[in-house]
Amino acid sequence: MKFKPLEILTHIILILGVLLMVLPIWFSFATSTHDNVSIMTEGMKFFLGESFSQNYNEVLNEKGGWSEEVTATRMFVNSFIMALGIATLKVVISAMSAYALVYFRFKLAVPIFWLIFITLLVPLEVRIFPSYKIVSDLGLTNTYTGLILPLVASATATFFFRQFYKTIPDELLESAKLDGANSWRFFIDFLLPLSKTMLAAMFIFMFVYGYSQYLWPLIMTTDEKYWTVVMGMKIIFTENYEGVALPRTGERFAYIILSMLPPVLVVVILQRWFIKGLIQTEK
Amino acid sequence: MKFKPLEILTHIILILGVLLMVLPIWFSFATSTHDNVSIMTEGMKFFLGESFSQNYNEVLNEKGGWSEEVTATRMFVNSFIMALGIATLKVVISAMSAYALVYFRFKLAVPIFWLIFITLLVPLEVRIFPSYKIVSDLGLTNTYTGLILPLVASATATFFFRQFYKTIPDELLESAKLDGANSWRFFIDFLLPLSKTMLAAMFIFMFVYGYSQYLWPLIMTTDEKYWTVVMGMKIIFTENYEGVALPRTGERFAYIILSMLPPVLVVVILQRWFIKGLIQTEK
Amino acid sequence: MSFLELQNITKIYPNGTKAVNETSLNIENGEFVVFVGPSGCGKSTLLRMIAGLEDITNGEISLDGNVINNIDPSERDVAMVFQNYALYPHMSVFNNMAYGLKNRGISKEEINNKVNDVAKLLEIDQLLTRKPSMLSGGQRQRVAMGRAIVRNPKIFLFDEPLSNLDAKLRNQMRLEIKRLQRQMGVTSIFVTHDQTEAMTLGDRIVVINNGVVEQVGTPKEIYSKPNTKFVAEFIGSPQMNLFNCKIENGIAHIADIKINLNNSKNIEDASLGIRPDDILISDNGQHTCEANLVEYLGSDMIIYSKIGDQEFSCKLSSKINLNAGDTFKFDISSTLVHLFDNTNGSRV
């Protein structure tokens, strides 16, 4: 199934696209291994330098913030916990809601699906003040629970799980019923294993979503112990302008590169599941 | 296909969920129709008040910002243009990339798919400074192009289009080829009409995504003429604290309610496509 | 009391379609019954009501002395083989077969023994570790059978299990199912649209049309004495020729051909049926026709011709030399004829 005449053109466009995406990351990494003086004088780097361990060590261990108490490592841990919690709960809750919507044929299933769908229109940014009020009334500011809980419902994930469940043939459920499976067993023994790929993909999306949250942790946390990576990013890019020393550009890039690692980790761990699923559904 | 014993419990849980989602919106709307004094003294309202036209009129027409030149209407228009541009281009580009990945069987298709997928890990928040550098070098700060362009690639949408295209039987392409369709016609005459639902759903998701952007327009725009709704939200919630007058709570809620309208509009317009598609794929 | 009893079973779908209408049927222990009919006639719905996968609108089903109308499918102790097999795609063949046993809380050791025994019986013991996607159509079919057998249910339900196989394999599996059923003696109901499967498999056949049972009987009874015009046309391949005719004074008039029927009353609007292999072709036949099309089937051939404007077919040995365009002579014997009243379709 090839459209030959277009192939060469496509290749060129795609290779350009790849460069466009990969080069900035490489530049950032290369620059993060140089010392601040050479970056200041010579600009971004393409080749590796020699300050790798110094820059990365400083970023990870130097204490910062207004109280000079929080390290970047701490922020990575916070972001990781938050993203992990959000992603896990989002996936679990969405999979179960979708199950209820597809397999329990009560009269309200369609209106309820629409209501869930409509909540897409009210992202966290819009409902951020009411959410803050509730969470603070519950005494959850400056806790991981408070960071995670208001973000665990996902209309998007529910929608995609629903569409996926609908492609599973009815006979599978019927056969499972005759084999003595109740509704809970059907979910555990059939839907979850069959939707492995979907689960992995959703987990990755939601992890990145949680990881890149900015506004919510900003509002939720007053204690620097709960600061996250993205918040830290703003800080390292602003606080240094106030100093008299050189802008610490090398450390900044080191911070950016480090901030990419947790999501990469998640993909590496989940990719086996994911690739397996992709190959099985391959045409 | 009913699991009867669970039905009543499910109903109760679901109705509670509905209330949980709908009540905050109703409270916001009811409160937005009261004057500031009664809100100040009596708190949030459940019933409608009499200041509807006054509050909404003020929000829409009063000039604000540091330069006292930008109105909320202007911000709505900006957000709408930005969201529309992002959503349209994201959907078009993703659909076409997915088409290339699924139907053009060149050797690099799988690695390229993975590269695209990996970019999920680098959301705008992470690459915001390099992006800013490029856009400002191109002279695109304070333009709609600058607001929209860096956000038009979507790995998520590409992924879902790819998965959808893979469910279309090969015979359809083969039959179309024998009927004289070239690769462009196949995309226009077959893939687009068949993926209507997907297009509508993606458009809605991406519209909301674009509409709720905060960090990017904040960094991109220095001219108040390009401010967006979400930025305005921060402003109306902060600037009034500085005044000596009563907090203008009624207007704030009116602003929130108004800010929900553009996404609602999009759903209302696209729902016919969307529902039709959902019904057709119904089991 | 019979092993399985259906009493006035009716199924009306929420949209108002009546899929099954007041059907009553008794099935004895160990019997092999086939439901046959065209697609959409309600035969699958009836089967699914017995399995518990469809609600029963009206009527009563009892199995082994107990009314099972409101018993959950998982507790009816029936096993079903689906048309698409419905194998569990993420489980190995072993787990596909073991799943139902596990849910019944049977010990691991016993499950192992049972699955291995059945796998040997069906010659799939080499495949136990494979996933369904790695099996051929015939192997999937066997696994689906094995999954049903291993549970040792009260009753087997087959929902067109052979229709996804190719012709050769279908014949082979048909024989195998018949042998297995004989060997195990489990009451079985087999749903099919293929009259050949029905004739060869069933101890009794239930012919269903539009949600109504048209006839119940042994294959021989149904073939040799169809109760209605529908059964006459549906059972037998190539299908029975039915000529519209008028019967006066014991003589049927089909176009210009007259056939003498003994002792028949006058019918204004009748159908005279005769099976293609009951038309006697010989050089001294009374009637003459032209062969429009000849289908060669190996040992037999089928000739398509017309009397007046009514098409009919004859089946004869391919040793006879007859080509499209030739004329041939034939007789219709009154003893081989089936007569139906067109007003209600019933046998006269």
Add this chain to the structure above:
Amino acid sequence: MSFLELQNITKIYPNGTKAVNETSLNIENGEFVVFVGPSGCGKSTLLRMIAGLEDITNGEISLDGNVINNIDPSERDVAMVFQNYALYPHMSVFNNMAYGLKNRGISKEEINNKVNDVAKLLEIDQLLTRKPSMLSGGQRQRVAMGRAIVRNPKIFLFDEPLSNLDAKLRNQMRLEIKRLQRQMGVTSIFVTHDQTEAMTLGDRIVVINNGVVEQVGTPKEIYSKPNTKFVAEFIGSPQMNLFNCKIENGIAHIADIKINLNNSKNIEDASLGIRPDDILISDNGQHTCEANLVEYLGSDMIIYSKIGDQEFSCKLSSKINLNAGDTFKFDISSTLVHLFDNTNGSRV
């Protein structure tokens, strides 16, 4: 020069499987040729190479005098009916049929006329505004046919178009396809795994196994004189009995039965084939066997029995009274026997 010529066509998939091996074939203008073989034998691959949907690894295909190896499928002027019909789900029946014409830049008026003519021919003119999802299986089949016919192509390709229909409808559509092809005289290639379809439809049959053409000939040639053991078993239903035997001094030894073959050389490892309807059952037959299983088919019945440990079947009229467990006597005539050498499977 023939209308369609295949010369040493070979197809090797990237994973190394040889789907089609050095196949040569000439098809004349207006001929109806059937490719038949078990699933996975390469018959569909061959058809798809003619359509241009698969690359040709080696060899040359020429249509109407032009080599078409590297011509795009859209420009070969062939039409194909797919197994799943591949109707365009988002287009009305009219647009399904008109799409190919539109792409060829034909005027609206002409498209209207052509589509309406073909729709009338196929009796689907009432359905033109419907979507494919609203059609029954038989109607979809007709639309798929119509889409092919309306383009008036040089050659029709059919890829198992009847296998999704139920038994009755399949027979009916089979007749209709044959009539249409005769009427329009367009060269056609029909791929099927069903030997009955092959026998009844084809002017010539190409029997394919494992990517190799086993035999090409008219239905009669192939049925009465199969070239190989594979063809003998594949063509004919119920399938030919093949007994492993040893031939010494013109006598075949099957277990304790001896069959006298005239003028046959000695073969250590031979297969003696005889069709189930060529076994002559009579009360004074030489050999005696027990009927293990009897399949009732209406006018005929099939008896399954054993000689030694080798199973065989006989087909006989169901008028004979014979039940499972009875013994019967039969003769095997040396003139009705097919003999194959087991070392290479070829006819002796």
